[in-house]
Amino acid sequence: MATEADIQTGLSTLCVHGGEQLDANGGIHTPLYNHSTFGFPSTKALLDVVEGRADGNLYTRYGLNPTIKSVERKLALLEGGEAALVFSSGMAAEAATILANCRNGDHIVCIGDVYGGTYELLESNLPNLDINTTFLLGSEIGRLNDAITDRTRIVFFETPTNPNMEVIDIAEAARVAKARGVLVVVDNTFASPVNQSPLKLGADIVVHSTTKYLGGHSDLTGGVVIAAKSLINPIWPWRKNLGQMMAPEVAFLLARSLRTLVVRVRQQNANAQAVAEFLARHPKVKKVNYPGLPNFAGHNVAAAQMAGFGGILSFVYDGDAQATAAAVDKLRYFTIAASLGGVESLVTQPITTTHHGMTPEERSRRGIVDGMVRLSCGLEDAEDLIADLKQALG
Secondary structure (H helix, E strand, O other), rough: OOOOOHHHHOOOHOOOHOOOOOOOOOOOHHHHHHHHOOOOOOOHHHHHHHHOOOOOOHHHHHHOOOOHHHHHHHHHHHHHEEEEEEOOOOOHHHHHHHHHHOOOOOOOEOOOOOOOOHHHHHHHHHHOOOOOOEEEHHHHHHHEEEEEEEEEEEEEEEEEOOOOOOOOOOHHHHHHHOOOEEEEEEEEEOOHHHHHHHHOOOOOOOEEEOOOOOOOOOOOEEEEEEEHHHHHOHHHHHHHHHHOOHHHHHHHHHHHHHHHHHHHHHHHHHHHHHHHHHHOOOEEEEEOOOOOOOOOOHHHHHHHHHHHOOOOOEEEEOOOHHHHHHHHHHOOOOOEEOOOOOOEEEOOOOOHHOOOOOOOOHHHHHOOOOOOOEEEEOOOHHHHHHHHHHHHHH
């Protein structure tokens, strides 16, 4: 099984070996234990686990399952955190993190664009618990200190953001928040641990939708929270009692996927860079949002805090919603679908999926226009992806 010394090894090695343990039969990876409960040789042995005197397996909803614990250890190592908790979805991970840290009357600051589900949670659901959020645009990070109040508990942001690909300066946000005693929670889904390490840059908690790059094959749904043990421990009972546990079968698939994470993401980085450079020269494209382009507003920050620029980009087509949809419909290798990060390339108009539930006024304020298209570049040959876009855009 991986040890603390593994933290010093390379990321690819951690992806393969981190958190793994041989079973009694010598399986080279942690097996799938699809059991709901686990037996004990004596009442004393059971109570030692229940009362925390011994590490062991007890009940899968609690996370005390060897398949789940193994993938959590791997994920913690990949992000450089002390501990991790996996969830049934990324939204479950976010919700539990917020509920563990906020109470009636507390406040959150959200910087930049976020996934539509996250926006709905912050803007519509949490106010029912008297937990309210101030939304700053990515360009308004200079207002962060003024936005923080004595009831602010969390500063939350994605980077890069969905769908404008804005890059938030993690170290700067952490500097301001920590001076005020506020936790920084970063959604690292778009970047993945291959491209970005928020904890090393000052973030307190990292969340992911493991459905995306970490899962990487569009065949699982999950989430994870990674942080110091002192911050993970209060989240654990929320996951347990809200029934948000990842199934062992999903954890097993996730561990399989993580073993190839580095090679997948690096190829997706390269494909997205090539596609972005092509689109930047296309006469029917008004704007390309990709951190790897030197003229992108967030390029310098991205170059400083990211090891790679990611496999996602968005662009604005020179046409209205209907004309944009017509161009999207012509694509052959980019499948029209929500989600991202899989081995196959996907395309979506944010106004039809991720940000469909946002009011037109709020979309306009954020620059999420009718002609915006988001691309998730997969593992196909870059030349084929570019040829597909060329024939579709005309």
